[in-house]
Amino acid sequence: MSVAHAHVREPEAHRVGFVRRYIFSQDHKIIGLQYLMTSLVMAAVGGVLAMLIRMQLGWPGHQWGLVRWLFPGGFTDAGVMKPDFYLAVVTMHGTIMIFFVLTTALSGGFGNFLIPLTIGARDMAFPFLNMLSYWLYPPAIVVLLAAFFVTGGAPNSGWTAYPPLSALAQAAPGSGLGQTLWLVSLGILIVAFLFGSLNYITTVLQLRTRGMAMTRLPLVTWAQFITAVLMLLSFPVLLAAVIMLLFDRHAGTSFFVPSGLVVGGQLVTHQGGNPLLWQHLFWFLGHPEVYVLILPPMGIVSEVLAVHGRKPIFGYRAMVLSMGAIAFLSFVVWGHHMFTSGMNPLVGTAFMVTTLAIAIPSAVKTFNWLATLWRARIRFTCAMLFAIGFVSLFVTGGLTGLFLGSPAVDTYFQDTFFVVAHFHFVMASAALFGLFAGLYHWFPKMFGRMMDERLGKIHFWLTFVGIYATFFPMHFLGLAGEPRRYYSPQMYEFLRPLQPLNVVVSLAAFGLGLAQLVFVANVIYSLVRGPRAARNPWRANTLEWQADSPPPHGNWGPQLPVVYRWPYDYSVPDAAEDYIPQTAPAAVPAVAGGAADPGHPRTEGS
Amino acid sequence: MADISGETSRRAGRLLAWLIVLVVVGGVASFLAARGRWWMLPAASAHGVDIDRLIYTTLIVTGLAFVLVHLVLAAFVWRYADRGQRAAYWPDNRTLELTYTLVPAAVLTTLILMGSAVWGRLHSPAPPDALTVDVRGEQFGWLFRYPGPDGVFGRTDPAQIRTRDNPMGLDPADPAGADDVVTRELHLPAGRPVHIRLRSKDVLHSFFVPAFRVKQDAVPGMTVDVWFTPTRPGTYELACAELCGVGHYIMRGRIVVESPDAFQAWLARQGR
Numbered sequence: 001m002s003v004a005h006a007h008v009r010e011p012e013a014h015r016v017g018f019v020r021r022y023i024f025s026q027d028h029k030i031i032g033l034q035y036l037m038t039s040l041v042m043a044a045v046g047g048v049l050a051m052l053i054r055m056q057l058g059w060p061g062h063q064w065g066l067v068r069w070l071f072p073g074g075f076t077d078a079g080v081m082k083p084d085f086y087l088a089v090v091t092m093h094g095t096i097m098i099f100f101v102l103t104t105a106l107s108g109g110f111g112n113f114l115i116p117l118t119i120g121a122r123d124m125a126f127p128f129l130n131m132l133s134y135w136l137y138p139p140a141i142v143v144l145l146a147a148f149f150v151t152g153g154a155p156n157s158g159w160t161a162y163p164p165l166s167a168l169a170q171a172a173p174g175s176g177l178g179q180t181l182w183l184v185s186l187g188i189l190i191v192a193f194l195f196g197s198l199n200y201i202t203t204v205l206q207l208r209t210r211g212m213a214m215t216r217l218p219l220v221t222w223a224q225f226i227t228a229v230l231m232l233l234s235f236p237v238l239l240a241a242v243i244m245l246l247f248d249r250h251a252g253t254s255f256f257v258p259s260g261l262v263v264g265g266q267l268v269t270h271q272g273g274n275p276l277l278w279q280h281l282f283w284f285l286g287h288p289e290v291y292v293l294i295l296p297p298m299g300i301v302s303e304v305l306a307v308h309g310r311k312p313i314f315g316y317r318a319m320v321l322s323m324g325a326i327a328f329l330s331f332v333v334w335g336h337h338m339f340t341s342g343m344n345p346l347v348g349t350a351f352m353v354t355t356l357a358i359a360i361p362s363a364v365k366t367f368n369w370l371a372t373l374w375r376a377r378i379r380f381t382c383a384m385l386f387a388i389g390f391v392s393l394f395v396t397g398g399l400t401g402l403f404l405g406s407p408a409v410d411t412y413f414q415d416t417f418f419v420v421a422h423f424h425f426v427m428a429s430a431a432l433f434g435l436f437a438g439l440y441h442w443f444p445k446m447f448g449r450m451m452d453e454r455l456g457k458i459h460f461w462l463t464f465v466g467i468y469a470t471f472f473p474m475h476f477l478g479l480a481g482e483p484r485r486y487y488s489p490q491m492y493e494f495l496r497p498l499q500p501l502n503v504v505v506s507l508a509a510f511g512l513g514l515a516q517l518v519f520v521a522n523v524i525y526s527l528v529r530g531p532r533a534a535r536n537p538w539r540a541n542t543l544e545w546q547a548d549s550p551p552p553h554g555n556w557g558p559q560l561p562v563v564y565r566w567p568y569d570y571s572v573p574d575a576a577e578d579y580i581p582q583t584a585p586a587a588v589p590a591v592a593g594g595a596a597d598p599g600h601p602r603t604e605g606s
Numbered sequence: 607m608a609d610i611s612g613e614t615s616r617r618a619g620r621l622l623a624w625l626i627v628l629v630v631v632g633g634v635a636s637f638l639a640a641r642g643r644w645w646m647l648p649a650a651s652a653h654g655v656d657i658d659r660l661i662y663t664t665l666i667v668t669g670l671a672f673v674l675v676h677l678v679l680a681a682f683v684w685r686y687a688d689r690g691q692r693a694a695y696w697p698d699n700r701t702l703e704l705t706y707t708l709v710p711a712a713v714l715t716t717l718i719l720m721g722s723a724v725w726g727r728l729h730s731p732a733p734p735d736a737l738t739v740d741v742r743g744e745q746f747g748w749l750f751r752y753p754g755p756d757g758v759f760g761r762t763d764p765a766q767i768r769t770r771d772n773p774m775g776l777d778p779a780d781p782a783g784a785d786d787v788v789t790r791e792l793h794l795p796a797g798r799p800v801h802i803r804l805r806s807k808d809v810l811h812s813f814f815v816p817a818f819r820v821k822q823d824a825v826p827g828m829t830v831d832v833w834f835t836p837t838r839p840g841t842y843e844l845a846c847a848e849l850c851g852v853g854h855y856i857m858r859g860r861i862v863v864e865s866p867d868a869f870q871a872w873l874a875r876q877g878r
Contacts, residue, residue, distance in 0.1 A: 396633075
């Protein structure tokens, strides 16, 4: 496999046809944008599914005349959504949003686009592998969405796919071919993720330009690096579990199915398996996955707060260490998803300690972001608004984690809407805000055009309010005990008084969904009509802003950039400008004291 | 290029600060408004009271953090908008960082200690005088079995399950099962500990009684033990809290807590 340097020696001479340039491209920037754009399309799919969920929960049993024609098979002839279709929608919403939108956009999209640019490399270490990584993603999507169209429909077992429900075809309509397609699709996507993360790790370790010590990496790159390590270590476990479940379903093995089950009036022939094994394997990936989704936004937000606050990120070293601590601890907290699963209660105590421990580095990061804003010079660009919004959502969602991390409290909240509220704040919405902050921030670099700030602000206000209006009331649904994944709460006396609240949530969700059309309009409008972006419109320090907008193939022209300082020299006292790019030689500004790279006292600048 | 540091930016900053304040006010107000309407059912079990205390303690701790952090955020957003000032060059402060590492650590340690005490009590062995009930989940309903006068449960065999006359799959060869009482409704005597032996016939289910603050998954192939003490006579709803298929949402059970005498009388009426 060729290493990036080898074949881009002469970037100017790079002439390839349209197909090799934009479709089967090996250029990390194109691959990043492919990942990003595909993810945004999938976000629209996942969003529509969310709207279907809220239609049903807001007005259970309502007859939807028009929508029925859009989803034949999902509704009765009278236009009422069917329970198995509802569960299929819930399953696919979660699966798509977590694996096919947030992971692919944040890691596949931003990781690909930013890693080589921020470390001063010409491309990834393995460009061909990188192309392969992206091109496994569309087939995974096709296989996944095909599940909607097969007999029995898409899986009914949730994104967690707990067996035996997911293992036995007779257990639910969606547990037939649909579940198999789901598993195969996930298997393909995991291979794509593994190719990607191998590439990221190698690239960061091997291809940093001269002067780019690890201690001078921008936090966004640190976040991508640590995320890649998490992915490389956790996804193989899910891949193994997926293959084992496929074997249970089709090859007569029995990893997850015990003996003596009677499903659909028939004695099941499997014997010797244990359903809890799947839960352990699934959450061994599942919890690191949560941080796979939130670490890249943390990196993006750290970058955006510093650049648009014109101030060094506060506590760079603590930021890196806390990301490392979060990454490490994320491997030993999976059991908090299983407090009520029937596993040994002593194990529950151990997982409570690790789970609450992970709140410490998370708190440190939050306080560091606040400290970064203190005495800053904040420019409220769209990127900055979303970054600050991220901090708010992360705090709100993170705090409810303290309920769920305590097993006795979780006994009540487990599998209720309280959990839904929690992870939609801390993981879904916060990650989405990180994604938007990153898009508004790097759009000029990606496409060479500025995004429209006015449309962007409208998008922010509506989204910020919409998210609180949608997900905050879910805490009360959870407090009142409404279980998640219920087709209708109407069967229970204690849930019936919640109906008005469910209507509120649904209306807010529709508003939130519609608000995203402003974003779509903005992207299209800005791509076509946006003003041409300068090289460094935000006056930022990191390397990507020293390249053209958009950067050419090979990124840098004949000479690779050389790095002399850390990325956060903003508002250095007595410096002429309020930013000093990483490429500025250390001797240039007459700085008093503090400007030195904390990790690297100015010794090599001479 | 668009105006990124002028009046438009400052106006956006002020609006954002107000919105964050609105989040705080709205958040706190909605919690106060939700009390009594959209809230936990009154606790009707002995350890439910312990769990509630833990929930309220956590609510106060997290509520304070929610309010404080957001107010600080709003204040910074308001105060440090770009008005042409130079930002501080302030990359580090070991003492400050250590402080806000150790303070959350102390708070979390307290929560861990409180939490593990309650968790330990929840999962202590059931008291010897507890009433033992076999509970089995199935798609999509609950089945309850009392051991009968001999106090011993008979053997069950999945192959013997017949929906009509032997839903539990009692093995007729085992004499201990002859007096077992199988019901579709769970009756419990008030004030006496109940030891539930939880099983599943097909897929995962979860035994969730909101008013008792009890939730425990029923795992196929395993028997999971859980115990609690219902304290208040009344009728309660039992819900399934683990996705079990298309009928998950209708897997409702009825629990009647009554005086010990009424309970005994009811049990005696349940012929097999």
